[in-house]
Each structure stands twice: as C-alpha cells, then as structure tokens.
Amino acid sequence: MTEIQAVLCGYYGKGNGGDEALLVSMLEMLPPHVKPIVLSAEPRATSKSYGVKSYDRMNSGSVVRALKESQVLILGGGSLIQDATSIRNSIYYGGLIGLARQFGLQTIAIAQGIGPVDKPLTRWIAKRAFSNCTALSVRDPASAALLESWGLSCIIAPDPVWSLAATPVPEIASIPSPKIAVTLRSHPKLTTARLAALTTALVDLQAATGSHILLVPFQPTTDMDIARQIRAELTDNSQIFTPTDPKQLKGLFQGVELAIGMRLHSLIMAAAEGCKCWAISYDPKVSKLMTEINIPGWELEDIPTDPVTITQAWQQHLQTGTHLNQESIRNIAKKSLAHKDLLTAAINNINGKSE
Template identity: 85%
Template sequence: MTEIQAVLCGYYGKGNGGDEALLIAMLEMLPPTVKPLVLSANPRATSKSYGVKSCDRMNSGSVLRALKESQVLILGGGSLIQDATSMRNSIYYGGLIGLARQFGLQTIAIAQGIGPLNQPLTRWIAKRAFENCTALSVRDPASAALLAQWGISSEIAPDPVWSLGATPVPEIANISSPKIALTLRSHPQLTNQRLDAVTQALVDLQAATGGHVLLVPFQPTTDMDIAEQIRAELTDNSQVVTLSDPKQLKGLFQGVDLAIGMRYHSLIMAAAEGCKCWAIGYDPKVSKLMTEIDIPGWELADIPTDPGVITQAWKQHLETGTALSAKSRQSLHQKSLAHQDLLATAISKIQG
C-alpha cells in the first residue's frame, strides 16, 4: 500500500503529561504505512523523544510546508476546540483544518472532547471544522450530542490513554503503603484559601494514615510551584515526582492507594491502573469523567473550607472506597481501541 504522510496536531510539546500520552497513543494507532509529522511547541524534544519528524506549530512557514508535503491532517485527541481558556484554541485548530482542506488534504479528528463553546464565533468555527472531517471520533457522549445537534455523525469511544501501556517505576513501587498521589494545577478558582484547606487536609491525612505522599506535577511549568508549596508543609515521607515519559507517568500509579486529581488524564491513568480516585473538577471534562466512571469528588468551587471535612472524606475513601473493577478497566481499554479502527479505515480509504 502507498505510504503517505500525516500531519498530527494537538497540544503537543508543551510538557503536559496527558497530552504527551495522547501523542504516544496516536502514534501507536497509526497504520505502518503512515509517516507522521508532528506539529509541536518543542519540535526538537518531540523528535528526540518519539523518533518522528516534527516542526514548530506556531511557525507559519513550517506549518504550510508540512501541509503541502502531506496527504492527511489528524487532530489527535483532547479538548482542542474550546473557548474555556480563550478563543485562540478554536481559531488555531479551526484555521488549520481550513488550510488543510484548501491544500487538498483529508482531515481526521480522533478522540475529541468538544467544548465548552460559549461564544457564537467558536461554535461556528467548531461546526465548520468538524463538518469538513473525513472521519470523526469523540471521547464522551456530550461531545457526540453536540455534534448530532449540528447533523454531524461521530463515533464515541473512551479516551485513548485508557489503552496506553504503562511502564513500572520501581523506586515508587518499593515505597510502603498507603501511597497517596496528588495532581493539582493552577486555576483562578484554586484560591489561596482553597489551596490552604487542601494542603492542611493532606497534612492531616498523612498524619492519620502514615501515608507516603507523591506530588505529581503533570505540567511542571504550571504545576511545580503548587507541588513544592505543598511539599514544604509535609513530612519527609513525601516527594515531588516529575516524569517526562508518559508511560512511566501512567506506571507511577501502579500500587498507589489513593489518587487525588484535578488533571483529567491523571484520573484516567490512575483509574486504569486500579487506584481509588478522588476528583477535583475544574473543567467540564473532569466533571463528565466523574459521572462516566463514578469517581467521587468535588467541583473546585465546592471544596469544603474546613480541612477536617476534606481529610475525613479522603480517609474514608482510602479505607472503604473502591477502585474501578478489573472488568471495567479492561472494557474501557478495549473500547478505546475503536479510535484506532476508525483511523485505520479512514486512512485505507485515503490510500485507495
């Protein structure tokens, strides 16, 4: 079969463990006859880490050359078209799809989490972008429902990170239990008062359980300050853990007893590895995940102000809560491979 080149775009090269995990999953899902070219914020690091061609996602000349040299554009997972943070994401990815179509490329969107789309302009951009896709899959029913309102069909399957392999981290595996992992990220609603309450609750939980606390900055450039701030309040039975390999990041959760997470993919990784999870919902995608796989937790704005209430909830879940069953984990793993099947079918049609 004829070899083709595909441009992969997403939130790649930003040092975000979840998005890097999506990139690895996308690369592993590509048929062997597809040569990837990844648009990245750090193309040198992306090329070195994954052995692929890469170019600067914000260099217009490089992006145009990449599109002209390729036959297909793939939006590779995540909440790419949304305006929760700004309208720039929707404009960038919508514009990229428009350019690709002008150059005659087929466009495929895989494992999308669509929205929030609060502005009329971003809703228009999203509708136009997804109408032009040759094949389209989403990772949650709400995204599929939004597309259906626009008369656009899509396939629903769990996030590809459910099926990503995990590499054990021996130095973490050998730590005595209970092990408690925390992944927080900066957010306007994570005020000093709320962060102080969470920190004190974690201090009290550690004292009550003798637990070893792992502070995991999924995107060190934005999460490290919070992790180090909390670490300073804990005993020596704690550490900040930074891992650049997404498979190791997933493997970190093997043997962790309780994972408390804001980061969407930290919760998926932890749940996939059999951890008890507690979510802090800062974004609709986290809230949807809490509902879909029955993860307890709070919306960020609703975190109790009393650290004692937080500690008690975490302690009770650690002692009596349940993790996702092995059967459910296997089902989610298997169902997530539907993205790969969709991609293979679409690519085979493009190759003729």
C-alpha cells in the same frame, strides 16, 4: 500499501503529561505505512523523544511545509476546540483544518472532547471545522450529542490513554504503602484559601494514615509551584515526581492506593491502573469523567472550607471506597481502541482513492 504522510496536531510539546500521552497513543494508532509529522511547541524535543519528524506548530512556514508534504491532517485527541480557557486554541485548530482543506488534505479528528463552546464565534468555528472532517471520533457523550445536533456523525469511545501501556516505575514500587498521588494544577478558582485548605487536609491525612504522598505536577511549568508549596508542609514521607515518559507517568500509579487529581488524564491513568480516585473538577471534561466512571469529588468552587471535612472524606474513601475492577478496566481499554479502528479505516480509504 502506498506510503502516506500525516500531520498530527494537538497540544503537543507543551510539557503536559496528559497531552504527551495522547500523542504517544496517536502514534501507536497509525498504520505502519503512515509516516507522521508532529506539529509541536518544542519540535526538537518531540523528535528526540518519539523518533518522529516534527515542525514548529507556531511557525507558519513550517506548518505550510508540513501540510504540503502530507496527504492527511489528524486532529489528535483532547479538548482542542473549546472556549473554557481561551478562544485562541479554537481559532488555531479551526484555521489549521481550513488550511489543510485548501491544500487538498483529508482531515480526521480523533478522540475529541468538544466544548464548552458557549461563544457564538467558537461555536461557528467548531461546526465549520468538524464539518470539514472526513472521520470523527469523540471521547464523551456530550461531545457526540453536540456533533449530532449539527448533523455530523461520529463514533464515541473512551479516551485513548485508557489503553496506553504503562511502564512501571521501580522507585515507586519500593515505597511502602499506603501511597497517595496528588495532581493539582494552577487555576483562578484554586484560590490561596482553597489551596491552604487542601494542603492542611493532606498534612492531616498523612498524619492519620501514615501514608507517603507523591506530588505529581503533570505540567511542571504551571503545576510545580503548587507541588513545592505542598511538599514544604509535609513530612519526609513525600516526594515530587516528574516523569517525562508518558508510559512511566501512567505506570507511576501502579500500587498507589488513592489518587487525588484535578488533571483529567491523571484520573484516567490512575483509574486505569486500579487506583481509588478523588476528583477536584476545574473543567466540564473532569466532571464528565466523574459521572461516567463514578469518581467521587468536588467541583473546584465547592471544596469544603474546613480542612477537617476534606481529610475525613479522603480518609473514608481510602479505607472503604472502591476502584474499578480489572474486568471494567479491560472493557474500557478495549472500547477505546475504536478510535484506532476508525483512524485505520479512514486512512485506508484515503490510500485506496490514491491508488
């Protein structure tokens, strides 16, 4: 087949373990004849880590050069167009799709989590951007329903990180059980009082169960301070882990009995590795996952004020709660490969038209 060059865009190079895992998943989905250019916040680090050509995502000259060198733009996974955090990302990705179309590129959006798009401008950007895509896949029913309300067809499949191969972390395997992984992130609603309640609950949970606490800041630039604050209150049976390899980050959850997480991909990785999970939802995407695979937990603003109540809930789930069985995990991972099938078909269609 004729070689095709594709620009991959997403929240890459920001040091977020979940988005880096999405990037690795996207790179593994590409057919052999497709050569990627990754738009990244840290292009040198991205090139070094993954062996790909990478350009600065915020340098307009670099972005234009990448588009002119390519035949397709791939919007690669995650909640890229939404206004829960900021409208700026929606403007960026919507503008990028529009620019790609001006240069004659085909545009493909894979494994999207769309919304919320509550602001009229965000909604207009989202509708226009996805209307310009030749192939669309989403990772949740709400995103599919939104596209369908705009008359756009898509496929729906679980997040690609479900099928990402995990690499074991030997130092985790050597830690005695029970092991509890904690992935908290900064957020305006994670107030000082709420963080204090969670920290006290973790201290009490450790004392009651003799567990080893693994603090995992998925995005160290924003999560590390919280991990250090909690670590200072725990016994020596606790550690902070910051794997930079997404496959190791997923492998960290192997053998972990309980994962307490705010980060969406921490919960996906943990569930995929057979952990019991407890969610603290700061975003609708986390709440959606809780519903889809029956993860217990709280909305961030509904965290109990009494640490004893929190500890008791966690301890009961550790002792009697359930996790996904291996058959369910395999089925979800298999379904997630539908994103790859759609991407392959869309690229082959582009290739066929160019031959």
